[in-house]
Amino acid sequence: MANDLEALRANLIASPVSRAKFIANVFDMLEKSGVDVQDQAVIDALGLNLDLRDGQAWVDETLASSAVVTIIH
Incomplete structure (x- = not known):
């Protein structure tokens, strides 16, 4: 699981499209x-x-916040 989270982090850092999809999915959820x-x-x-x-x-600013949001919902 830690490897999956590190892969997600690396992908989000590298790709603006991934960041947009991630935040869109958070708002959709x-x-x-x-x-x-x-x-x-x-x-x-x-x-x-x-x-x-x-x-x-x-x-750095968003991933922790969105993880908390995901756990709560």
């Missing part, structure tokens, strides 16, 4: 769970970095 992902307050509360340009910064 939340929406299916009844969370209003159109509400700016919800987006702010999630603490996700939505700037996908810098892979390393995005992963």
